[in-house]
Each structure stands twice: as C-alpha cells, then as structure tokens.
Amino acid sequence: MPEVPAAPAKIVTACIVVIGNEILSGRTKDANISFLATELNKLGVRVMECRVIPDIEATIVATVNEVRAKFDYVFTTGGIGPTHDDITADSIAKAFGVGISEHPEAVARMSRHYGDPALFTPARRRMARIPHGATLVDNPISVAPGFQMGNVFTFAGIPTIAQSMFESMKHRLVGGDPVLSRTVRTNLPEGIIAEALGALQKRYDDIDIGSYPGFRAGKVSVSLVLRGTNDARLAAAATELIQTIHQMGGEAEELVQ
Amino acid sequence: MPEVPAAPAKIVTACIVVIGNEILSGRTKDANISFLATELNKLGVRVMECRVIPDIEATIVATVNEVRAKFDYVFTTGGIGPTHDDITADSIAKAFGVGISEHPEAVARMSRHYGDPALFTPARRRMARIPHGATLVDNPISVAPGFQMGNVFTFAGIPTIAQSMFESMKHRLVGGDPVLSRTVRTNLPEGIIAEALGALQKRYDDIDIGSYPGFRAGKVSVSLVLRGTNDARLAAAATELIQTIHQMGGEAEELVQ
Numbered sequence: 089m090p091e092v093p094a095a096p097a098k099i100v101t102a103c104i105v106v107i108g109n110e111i112l113s114g115r116t117k118d119a120n121i122s123f124l125a126t127e128l129n130k131l132g133v134r135v136m137e138c139r140v141i142p143d144i145e146a147t148i149v150a151t152v153n154e155v156r157a158k159f160d161y162v163f164t165t166g167g168i169g170p171t172h173d174d175i176t177a178d179s180i181a182k183a184f185g186v187g188i189s190e191h192p193e194a195v196a197r198m199s200r201h202y203g204d205p206a207l208f209t210p211a212r213r214r215m216a217r218i219p220h221g222a223t224l225v226d227n228p229i230s231v232a233p234g235f236q237m238g239n240v241f242t243f244a245g246i247p248t249i250a251q252s253m254f255e256s257m258k259h260r261l262v263g264g265d266p267v268l269s270r271t272v273r274t275n276l277p278e279g280i281i282a283e284a285l286g287a288l289q290k291r292y293d294d295i296d297i298g299s300y301p302g303f304r305a306g307k308v309s310v311s312l313v314l315r316g317t318n319d320a321r322l323a324a325a326a327t328e329l330i331q332t333i334h335q336m337g338g339e340a341e342e343l344v345q
Numbered sequence: 346m347p348e349v350p351a352a353p354a355k356i357v358t359a360c361i362v363v364i365g366n367e368i369l370s371g372r373t374k375d376a377n378i379s380f381l382a383t384e385l386n387k388l389g390v391r392v393m394e395c396r397v398i399p400d401i402e403a404t405i406v407a408t409v410n411e412v413r414a415k416f417d418y419v420f421t422t423g424g425i426g427p428t429h430d431d432i433t434a435d436s437i438a439k440a441f442g443v444g445i446s447e448h449p450e451a452v453a454r455m456s457r458h459y460g461d462p463a464l465f466t467p468a469r470r471r472m473a474r475i476p477h478g479a480t481l482v483d484n485p486i487s488v489a490p491g492f493q494m495g496n497v498f499t500f501a502g503i504p505t506i507a508q509s510m511f512e513s514m515k516h517r518l519v520g521g522d523p524v525l526s527r528t529v530r531t532n533l534p535e536g537i538i539a540e541a542l543g544a545l546q547k548r549y550d551d552i553d554i555g556s557y558p559g560f561r562a563g564k565v566s567v568s569l570v571l572r573g574t575n576d577a578r579l580a581a582a583a584t585e586l587i588q589t590i591h592q593m594g595g596e597a598e599e600l601v602q
Contacts, residue, residue, distance in 0.1 A: 109555055112392045113524070114383030115570065116557070118375075121397065126371030135369045137404075138397035140378065143555075147394075169538045171556040172543035211539030246558065267370070279427045282468030286429035298366055298400075299428040300373065301503065313372065 095257040097294075097317040100264035102128055103155040106175055106244055107148060107166040119247040120165040127254060132263025133161060143167055148179035156183075156240050161261065163254075166245030168234065170211040180237055181219035191218035194233050201231040226256040236260070258332050265317040270326045272312045277301070277336035284332050285312065292325045294318065311343075354551075354574040357521035359385055360412040361395040364405060364423040364433055365502055368397050375420040376504040384511060389520025390418060400424055405436035411554065413440075413497050418513075423502030424493040427468035437494055438476035448475035451490050458488040483513040487558065493517070527583045529569045533595035534558070541589050542569065549582045551575065570601075 104124050110116040118140065125135045136159060141147050148167075156162045167176030181188035194216035204207040215232035218224065218319050225234035225241060227249060234243045234253045241257060243250040274281065278301050289297045295316040302309050312329060326342055333340035361381050367373040375397065382392045384539045393416060398404050405424075421596065422434030438445035451473035459465040472489035480493035482498060484506060491500045491510045498514060500507040531538065535558050546554045552573040559566050569586060571579050583599055590597035 096372075109553065110557055110570070110573075111378070111383055112395070113386055113526075113572065114379050114392075115526075116379075117379045121368070122371050122374045124371075125369055129370055135371075136399060138369070138395075144395060148435075169556070169558070170539045172539065172546050173555055192493075209536050209539070210542075212536035214539075229517035269370075269372075277467035279466050282427040282429065282466070284472075289429050296366065298430055299426070300367055301426070313367070315366075315370065 098132075098264035100133050100161070101136045101159045102133045102161040102163065102260065104135055104161040105148075105151055105155065105162060105164045106138065106140040106245075107143060107164055108140070109142050109173070111166075112142055120243075120245070120250050123247065123251055124163055124254065127258070128161075128163075128261075128263075129181055129267055131261055132266040133261060134264070134267060143173050143175055145175055145179045145182065148176060148185045150185060152180060152183040152240060156238065160239060160241040164240065164242045165250050168215065168232070168242060170209075170215055170232075174214070176242060177217055177219060177235070179240055180222075180235075180240060183222070183240075184219060184237055186220040186237075188217050188219045190216045191222075191233075192226065194218055194224060197231050197233070225253050228252045228256060267315050267317060268319050268322055269313055269315045270322045271343045272314070272326055272329050272333075272340055273343055274310050274312065274333050274338050274340045275308060276310065276333060276336060277308045278310055279327075281310070281312075281333065281336065281338070284336065285329075288325065288329055288332070292316075292321065295321060295325055297325075348588075355389075355521035357390050357418070357519065358393045358416045359390045359418040359420065360416040361392055362405075362408055362412065362419060362421045363395065363397040363502075364400060364421055365397070366399050366430070368423075369399055377500075377502070377507050380504065380508055381420055381422075381511065384515070385418075385420075385518075385520075386524055388518055389513060389523040390518060391521070400430050400432055402432055402436045402439065403459060404432060406440045409437060409440040409497060413495065417496060419497040420501045421497065422507050425472065425489070425499060427466075427472055427489075427500055431471070431597055433499060434474055434476060434492070437492075437497065439476070439566070441476060441494055441499075443477040443494075445474050445476045447473045448479075448481065448490075448492075450481060451475055453487050454490070465579070474515060482510050485509045485513060524572050524574060525576050525579055526570055526572045527579045528600045529583055529586050529590070529597055530600055531567050531569065531590050531595050531597045533567065533590060533593060535567055538567070538569075538590065538593070538595070541593070542586075543563045543568060545586055549573075549578065552578060552582055554582075 222235040222237040329339040479492040479494040
C-alpha cells in the first residue's frame, strides 16, 4: 500500500540577537539563547540563527535589518537599560527609519513604580523612550518595558527580565508545526554507528537526525536525537534505529521525554 | 601641561562561529563562546561577533566567507565528528573553493590511536578528511584533528576537545594590544549613577565603560567595568569614578582582578 505523503510542514523561523560587549569579552555567559530557543521551539518557532554583537549602533542597525528580512521573528536581548551604553532602542528606531521618544504609557507605568519623582531620574526616563510605531512588551519584574517593532521583539538582557518579557508576549507569536523529538541513547560510539545512522537519515529525509556524544558514569554514551513534525515517522525511525543498534550488539533505549 | 596622546591601540579582531542544530534547538547550552572569548581576550584578540548557525552547508559557506573577510581571525566549533550531520570540513573546503581528502598525517595519527584496523571504521576515517592547503590543529584528547585554513580555525564542538585544540594552536595567533579592565562595584542603582557615568565616558573616550546590574545578598549591586589598552588611563578613570560615587553618597570599591 503506498504511503500517503504527509502535508508539508508549516515552518516559522526566528533569529536571536544578543547585544552586549560583556558577552563578547567573556565576562558574562549568555543565558538567553538557550532559554528562548527552548521556549520558541515549544511554540513551533524554529531558531535558525543567533548572533552576539557589540554595543555599536552601526552593527546593531545592519544586523537587525539583515535578519528581520530573513526570518519570521527576531528577538533581541540587551542594551535597554538607563546607562550611556544602552543604545538598542535608538538603534532599532534607526533600523526601521522611525523616530523615538517617550511613550506615554511607559512613562505612566514607570512613574507609578518609582513613586517619588526624584527617583524617576532622567536616566530612568530614557528607558521610556520607544521607537515610534512600536507596541510595548510588559516587564513584570522591573517595569521598564521592552517593545515590538514589526517582527522584531526587544527584551532586556538580564535573564530573569528577558524571560518575564517573553512570557508576557508569547501569545502574540504565530508558530508553525511544532518540532517534536525522540531520543535514543546507546553505548556504541559514533564511529561505529555512523554508517547505519547515515543510511537511516537517507531513508527518513523528513527527519533531522543528530548525534551527540558524551559520557555517562565514565563510559561512552551517544544521544541520537530524531526531530521532525510527524510523530508517527519519528516513532518508526526510533524503532528501526533501536533494532539496528541491537543487531550490531549494542545497547539502545529510548528516553522518556 | 598638555597630555601626551597615547599611540593608537593595535586592534586584532575575531569572530566565533558555533555550528550545530543542538544549540539552536535549546537542547545543548553552548560553552565554547565564553571560553574562547575569555582566552582570546587575554591574547589581545577581540571577539567582535559570534554566530550560532545550523548544520546546513549553504549557511556555513556563506557565513564563513562573510566573516573571514570581515575579521582577522575566525574560530568555528562543531560538526567535525564521524556522523552524517558532521559537514563542517566539507563546507570550509567549499567556502575556500578547494578540494578535500584524507590528510596522511591525520590518517597516521588516528590509525595509531585506534590500533586495530577494524576500529578505524570508514566513519572515523572521514574525520581525517582535511581541506587542501589546511594545516592540522592537534587534538590531545581524541586525536582526530582540527585544522587551520587561512585565518579560519576549525575545532570540535565538545567543549573539552575545543579547549584542548585551542591550547594546542594559540601560539599561532598574533594578538594586538591586550584589553585590560578594572571593575568598580557600587550599591547605587544604574538609574542614579547613569548621568555621571555618561559624563565620565565622554571624558574618557579611549575607554569602554560598561554597567552591569545585579544583586548581592539581596541588595542592588552594579559592576562598572572599565576596559581599554592603557592601564594608567583606566586607573585614573576608576579613581574619578569612585570619588564621584562617594560624593553622591554611595559605596564604591575597586575589585581586585
């Protein structure tokens, strides 16, 4: 009986742009890429590229303009605080060719938050400056908002704040078919299973098969990750893979996700 | 007395290209960027950009060709193992427009390492394929080498191996003036010190002043990082900064690096 071809997957893509000299100097380890990649994946949005760039206006403008044309969604983190090196909002405005000024709702929220007008300093007011035409992204932690400009979402760099901003806006995203995965773990090293794995990949060209070596309790352990949008196909491929490894004399088990 | 202008700093730049679907899916947290950024910085090589890209040949070729023209050095990690999804070596060959075949010295090393010819499988032999004209980068851990092609260095993705490859080749790098840093920690929040900080940045335009908020023992703590190539200038700026913060009623101390 001929197999019924599956409908082509609806693919929605994203790019993450991490803005900050502190990541490039090695001073700070980025924590936003893995969080956003994991969460976007759950929503059916595939991260196809990430960039880490410095706090340099020309670089931010060029990068944002390149990637917003190339991908469905862009997420930037970093550079929207109150200090002189926080130039992301101005750079996004420049990238879109629009002006930037204080957003009344952002001013109102921050003014309420700080209470005493003396605490709502000019530097803090800078954080209420939003590119014209952008909509706010709520910041449940420290109030100063992020924003959405076209398909570009701009978040703070501090991971807890970036995460809370993402949670507050994720309903705006329209994802494609979610990418599902199954993982088979084996004790056979990559160099032994590679050929069989390559053959399996050829037969299942709608699935992306990745091989990730590691160690468990001092012994080689390879995680074989099958990713795709059709779970029946993933299940069939995983079963075949386990059988093949058993035939080669290896151990194989599918991990419960 | 007029200040003697310092000689312009010799700047050497780099880009890190992380190749791997597992980072983009969020499955694996990258650990190579912060290691390489920190180590390169010590050698006077400034990381100006990082990219995380998928295991797709066209993307690897385009990215490598763009960044090798733009930066003094390029470091790639990932995709040089024995499985079908390891396509970095072939992609680098394509980017440079050269062929690729087994490198006799790589074959000899791996053949010695595996001993039994039955263990030196065709898949493992793939790891001895090196773009024509490249020189080997030693792999003290698992033998299969990385390589240098022009200004592009290609390392394995597994952090311990990437790190050992970097250690074995770093004497080949010619750095510029090392970037030195001094850090002042204060209890004043960014929104309070931002204006004074911006004014200091204007007076010290040869120094890059970054402001990184955080928490220590539940209280606001901001690290102000001064970076530049001239330590006398950094010391002067740090002293001025500490005085300014004291005048504002805040606490400030320079951290011992």
